[in-house]
Amino acid sequence: MGETDDRLDMTPRRLALGSIVLLAMVLIVPDVAFVLTSPHGRKLSWVAGQLVLPTMLLMAYFAVLGRWPRLACLLMVPFAVLAPTATFYILDYRTPITEAVLGTLLATNVAEATDFLGPGMWMLVALSLAAGALAVIAARLSARARLHLIASRRVHGTVVALAAIPVFAFLGTQAVAQRPAGVGIAAGEGPGSHLFRAVRDSYPFGIPLTLGLWWKDQARLQAAMRRTQGFRFHAVHTARTGQRQIYVLVIGESSRRNHWQLFGYDRPTNPELSHTDDLVPVTHMISPWPTTIGAVPAMLTRKPATMGLFQPFTERSIVTLMREAGFDTWWLSNQSPTGEWNSPITAYADEAQHLQWLNLQRYDGSLPEGLGQAVRQSRGDLFVVLHMIGSHGSYDLRYPPAFKTFTPTLRDGGPSASRYRRVTNSYDNTIVYTDHVLARTIAELRQTGAIAALWYQSDHGETLPTATCRMSEHGHGYRYEFPVPALFWYSDAYAQAFPEKLAALRAHAGDRASSANTFATLADMAGVHFAGQDGSRSLFSTTWHYRPRIVHPVWQAEHGWVDYDRAELGDGCELVRPRPKAATSG
Template identity: 30%
Template sequence: MRSLLRLPPLFVLGSYLLLSLVPCVPLLLGRPAPGLGAVLGLEALLWIAAWGMFQRPAWFHWLLLPALLALPTELYLFMYYGQGISTHHLGIIAESSPMEAMEFLGNKIWLMAAILVAMLAWWVAILLAARRSPQLTWRGKTRWLAVPAIAALAVLGWPTPTPVFQQAPFTFNNFANSWPFGLIARGVDFYNERRYLAELGMRSSNFTFKAHQAAPDNEPEVVIMVLGESSRYDRWSINGYDRETTPLLAQEPNLVSLTNMITAVSATRLSVPVIISRKPAMQSLKAGFSEKSFLTAYKEAGFKTWWLSNQISFGEFDTPVSVFAKEANVIQFMNLGSFNNRSNLDQILLGPLQQAMHDPAPKKLIVLHTLGNHWNYSERYSKEFDKWQPSLFGVDKPEHTNVKIKVELNNSYDNSILYTDWFLAQVIGQLKESGQRTAMLYVADHGQVLYDGSCAIAFHGHNTQYDFHVPALVWYSDQYQSHYPDKIKQLKRLRKARLATENVFHSLLDLGDIAYDDQHLEWSFLNKQFKPHKRYVDSYGWTNYDNATFKGDCREVIDKGTPLKREK
């Protein structure tokens, strides 16, 4: 026992104990940690199993390097987003370019580098201490008996009536929530998602909506779907904001703003598939979807389809968004790899849009995937839109985590909305010039928090009303209204209805008067059969948005009841 109390063994054991207590971090932040007892119990079993298999820490410590390097990220995500590293976060890392990562971190890139060096130094120090700790060597035959015994305990449960251990601790969720071992499970989950997405096109190749226009004719018809990015409902003056951020849209008589649209999850790669397909909101955290998107339904109905994007195409590893984009007849990605100041403004989509409008195909669906109001906000617009100052326009690598730039950040965000107003007005202008039966649907994928009041957080990925309540609108030509008067009548009637991005797929097909097998017109806000449905958002589980309170200046969404569990 005295030998174990010497400095090197204590340092090794203390370091491993600190690593094992990472799942307790939510408690330190005043948040619940469900299943913590089972997770800690499983960690104890895994440590003993590793020790028994490798005999001494010096021989398995190298396996812990990824966990130590990932530890700062795990703690950061717990502090600011209420959860640790997930498959979703690994996907964002894989789908982000180095320049985008540097832009996101700003000047904190050097702090992050210093932290990583410190973590590496800690790992080396533990390794050296482990090599100087022969006292920690597990000798004898007992270590070989420990592994099967522990496996039995993990699967069958502890032989004790203690409530914490009444169930077997070895479940995939408990393993994934443990630390450092859970990082393996998350990596496996991420690999499975990548493989699933790679195979998704083949798996859904035979899928068909059997779609057709309900009353086809030979008249030209154009439907445009604009996917907004990081836009917040209450920063649009057409929705009541005191700054005139949408002066051009306000002049459009044939425009209807949908005032109560929410998104289920505040991340592009998870929210967009719910918008463009029939993927249920509460499956948005799952990889892929076995059906195709509205692009295929429009193609089946005789429309030529375009996917014009100012976001990034990822080549070898398809994202949950680009896997759907591949369904289009014409695909153009205009962004060459980052959100930095060398990326394009959304106006780069206007040229390809004009080419698509001049295409001889009489029926067209054109999707415009914009950068919208994505951080860095000041790089989403040109100088003439830098109306509200001081702003971040021209500032090199500002940090969105720096509350000291709250005023500049908010002014830049409003300026980016002003530019979005101009961009949408240009799209509408092209539709007007065509003199055809045309309509445009715009919806944002998620919103933003902007240091509101005393709220100390910004950006997105949080559990706030500002993340979930998004702007959405429909514009239609006079020709469209003359041809589909009932649809416009219902649209105006339902402008204040409780809507979610789950409604968009059904409504967009209704906008093109497209019928298909197993259609659900009760989900379309252009149809008299419309019925409201329960709306859930990813806030500490699946929270009923319409049975929630909005806590504090952050407007944190808290279910008055018990949130439904997330499906893994």
């Protein structure tokens, strides 16, 4: 009889322990999803690290709260509820929940989220409710069973002390290995940075870190907006014709000029634009910065190219200029509204009268649709900025399956082609899709019958791996991160209204230009005048002239900026660097 009673007494404990184990398994599902979808998934050491870290953190968490398992379960309720959504996002986008992702989600309305999730939304809601209920049930079962994962106070104190060791070690490495402001994406990082990133990318303990980063980002954004709040250009739209005018600036992402058919590439990456009338390629444009956070402000503002990345600049952007001149201003972005590298650009986006974040749509095809909506909703003259995700890594996520022109790709894998060829194929497919999006955008403008024009320019280029360089993406300061594709399209009505401007642009389209000229060029394109305007910086002006093209090849202070046209290239990845003084003295 006593043995039976003991077994009955053990049943609530077993149920409580089982529910806690099941809850832990639910909480680690997003980490498993990340491992299954990551391109690093074939590396056993990486897989082990990605799964071991969150598992150990969960074990430490329940050990520290071992005397209060009910509390431990209740604190995990919001993370359990979020787990299905996090898993869904990771499976679809192949990236963990970062502060950029969080910012996008917070900037998304219910209609956009419903469109994105489609019929799967209710299943996701049901899974979230079930996961949250599991955490609550585990808490109740633990309370009823009076469960203590660690019964002894002495043992509990020892566990807490042991669990604190890696926490303090982590904080210590963070203090020693903090990344200095301005170090490139791909620059070397200390062990503290890698550990911080690993914890941030894990679930569920990365979520509080992500929230903290997002909060910090919001403070940075508000500070940037306050600095320019009182600035005015005193702009005037002098080119009034009595006909509606629509101007579109398309900001590309990570697009490398020598992979565009329009600029001499031997692959058909521009099948639509190559047959588009009234197109003027700008053949020698460069970006001063190899990263978005520096490159986009260089396009949108008059910030001097010699200024450092984080030096404050108190002027506003081309958006405010056009708004002052009487244009209805729109900013439609397929990028994220937040993140360490996005918030300064978001400050410029907030200058627009209408702002939409379309990141949940994944592909850039949503941008022409947004333009059509802006044209229909707006009255009078219109200025629209379309910010693409373009060719940003991971490349295979940037184009729909129908645009898989070159194969095999990175996603295909297999030994049939070298990694270099697969990377190139995936990247070139992003260019093909960008070509299609631009062609659709031009088609939208043609239909308006207005005086219309479009200026496209990528923020920066991209490094792709070769036989002599294993590096990829951008932020390094290598050769192909600076030359960018740029082009101008105009309607028949624009050509009739502004023949002199068009002639000047055609005359200068082959000159050596920089993003430092883009602000003045856009203002001149639209016939907007303002205090301190310098026509010699505009490609639409007969007074245009070349100026030294300043670039920032690396962000370490000892290198500073370089005159691109007098620079030399290093070996291997061809780092852009100053030419030795002995070589330039003559």
